[in-house]
Amino acid sequence: MLANLGRLLSLGVLSFFQALAQQPSLRRYLMTERPLNRLCIAIDTIHPARDSARVWWWQPGDRGCLNRSTGPSVFPVVDAQVVTHAGGREISVRFKLQLHAPAGEAAFENISLIWAGDTVRAVPSGTRVAILRHPDLQIPPSP
Helix, strand or coil, X not given: CHHHHHHHHHHHHHHHHHHHHCCHHHCCEEEECCCECCXXXXXECCCCCCCHXXXXXXXXXXXXXXXXXXXXXXXXXXXXXXXXEHHHCEEEXXXXXXCCCCCCXXXXXXXXXXXXXXXXXXXXXXXEEEEEEECCCCCCECC
16 A cells, blocks of 8 residues: 555655646746847846856757757857846846957957846847747757
């Protein structure tokens, strides 16, 4: 009887976690639907303020940010500043993107974004794009 109870409990726990995995609201990564500052950007919602390794970028493909024209995969941002505000309902992300610039021109572009609600806003331009939730960072390349 205990063995049957154990099997029932394990099936119940397994079903519970399978149901959780299918919930769209529990998708781990927030990403821009369209490029901002010519970039697609994703952040990790599990621990967004722990360290800069929680931010990634890629250049959009022919389907916007749903695929990429750069690779071999998405690129981690180095030395990003990630801060949560308003009880976690707003996340600000800042980083410097290294550019392939000719001598004498700026070698970095400052990127500053506010993630709040269902949009991402670029600072200081105010340009907004929708946020998508994604279960992973497996962004396919453009064909």
